[in-house]
Amino acid sequence: MRGSFATLASLCVSVFVVGTSEYLISGLLPQVGADLDVSVGTAGQAVTAYALGVVLGGPVVAAATIKVPRKALAMCLMLLFAVGSAISAAAPTFELLLLGRVVSSLSHAAFLALALVMATSVVPRERAGTAISAVASGFTVATLLGVPLGALLGERAGWRAPFIALTGLALVGVVLLAAVLPRQAAPATRLREEVRVVTRRPVLLAIATTAVGFSGVAVVFTYIAPLLTRVSGFSTTTVSGLLLAYGAGSFLGNLIAGRLTDKSMSATVRAVFSALTGALLLFPFAAVWQPTAVVAILVLGLLSTATIAPLQGLILRHAGNAPTLAMAANVGAFNLGAAAGSALGGLIVAADALRWAGLAGAALSLAGLALTHLVLPRTPHEERSTRPTDGDLRTTV
Known part of the structure; x- marks a missing residue:
């Protein structure tokens, strides 16, 4: 029971980090536009690019990594998210910001799907719904606290600061997953x-x-x-x-x-x-x-x-x-x-x-x-x- 709680908690925290990224930039569009010399409407395409990456790229990444052991895959996907966040934080042009957003988005759907599957694997079948909601709560907390706090940080320290913070949190998530997740072989x-x-x-x-x-x-x-x-x-x-x-x-x-x-x-x-x-x-x-x-x-x-x-x-x-x-x-x-x-x-x-x-x-x-x-x-x-x-x-x- 203690092991399953630790697994669910680590997955929930990681989902929180990934979930915060999706709409974080929505509250930073004026600053992004002014810094990268694009209109607010153009800056908003960073939201669209992320969404398209989730919808189109997520299943592709999931399919391409079917044979990767589950724990290693979870860590790699969090690292991919960290790389995308780092690119976004350092982007000198809007085109590189879009690249960073797309890189981060490629891990979004694949990681969340993997987290939900791993969550249900460490609890009895009759508690699968509870396990799914526990991990998904990381996403709801991201909407409740992560996005507003990220926007507040962006207003006070510049729009790049939230992406720097996400990069650091993603790396912490990798360490947490490495320490807590049980080893699971790749699906047969x-x-x-x-x-x-x-x-x-x-x-x-x-x-x-x-x-x-x-x-x-x-x-x-x-x-x-x-x-x-x-x-x-x-x-x-x-x-x-x-x-x-x-x-x-x-x-x-x-x-x-x-x-x-x-x-x-x-x-x-x-x-x-x-x-x-x-x-x-x-x-x-x-x-x-x-x-x-x-x-x-x-x-x-x-x-x-x-x-x-x-x-x-x-x-x-x-x-x-x-x-x-x-x-x-x-x-x-x-x-x-x-x-x-x-x-x-x-x-x-x-x-x-x-x-x-x-x-x-x-x-x-x-x-x-x-x-x-x-x-x-x-x-x-x-x-x-x-x-x-x-x-x-x-x-x-």
């Missing part, structure tokens, strides 16, 4: 088997559920600050406090969903999507009155990350003995959903319909709920009967 599966698993209908449906369902949250959350100030009438200071409460709620919701996933994955994922659909549907009406707006933002925070444990668990269920590539693809699906939701939200804002973004988010969450009925059993008995055994993959590939 071949790349052909991993590819075959990720192209199976249930796995593709699960990945689609992730992308479509999570985009519903992104439609609203990407533009939540202007919505709260323009529609709800909150001050910018109050909005900062509400966003902190949102982050705390997302941390709590992720952990609760992990425990519920251990009891019933089907019921958890459907309950979360149903609640998300309702919350997003009511958001445009709640936003016009400050007390209900506060309740709406807290509920949305609780539900926003509650999809992580059941959806990743869903991938694990259908991936059998070859989960690494499928998990990396699903991590990319979260990013793809965030990008698609943000883009749709931008169109809604451009159409001067900021208040009504929640309706589009509700439609996407409802579509995610519909997809779960294609990929998940309807009863607990069916759920238990569809859990793959160790031999399932060997009989299907």
Whole structure:
């Protein structure tokens, strides 16, 4: 038990470091633009480059490293992240900054997928949901504390300082992983088997559920600050406090969903999507009155990350003995959903319909709920009967 706790803790800390990088630069765009002589809009492409690296490069890196022993791979991926952060910190031009961001992003999806797989390997199967949520909490804490603190450091010490700090933290993470992670041999599966698993209908449906369902949250959350100030009438200071409460709620919701996933994955994922659909549907009406707006933002925070444990668990269920590539693809699906939701939200804002973004988010969450009925059993008995055994993959590939 002590060994599994240390493993989960080290993976959680490492995920926190990697997760902080994704949106860190969003709060530093004016400084980056001024220093590297580009517009703020151009500087924002550093966010896009990272997202594309996660979506496209993550599965490629995962596939290319299938035969690398798991502990060594985790350390190498953290080193790759450190290299990318160092390039970003030292970049004399915007082009080199983009290169550093892409290098860091290549480790993102592969490392998170590996961390989730390793986490479930050190706990009993019936506690897989809790293990996934424990490691994923590193990502929610990164959003809650890492990104705001990094932006604050950037304002006071220059935009390069947060990337220097990330480089140092990544190296600390490498040492921590070296000291704590148990040695695990490379999977016996071949790349052909991993590819075959990720192209199976249930796995593709699960990945689609992730992308479509999570985009519903992104439609609203990407533009939540202007919505709260323009529609709800909150001050910018109050909005900062509400966003902190949102982050705390997302941390709590992720952990609760992990425990519920251990009891019933089907019921958890459907309950979360149903609640998300309702919350997003009511958001445009709640936003016009400050007390209900506060309740709406807290509920949305609780539900926003509650999809992580059941959806990743869903991938694990259908991936059998070859989960690494499928998990990396699903991590990319979260990013793809965030990008698609943000883009749709931008169109809604451009159409001067900021208040009504929640309706589009509700439609996407409802579509995610519909997809779960294609990929998940309807009863607990069916759920238990569809859990793959160790031999399932060997009989299907």
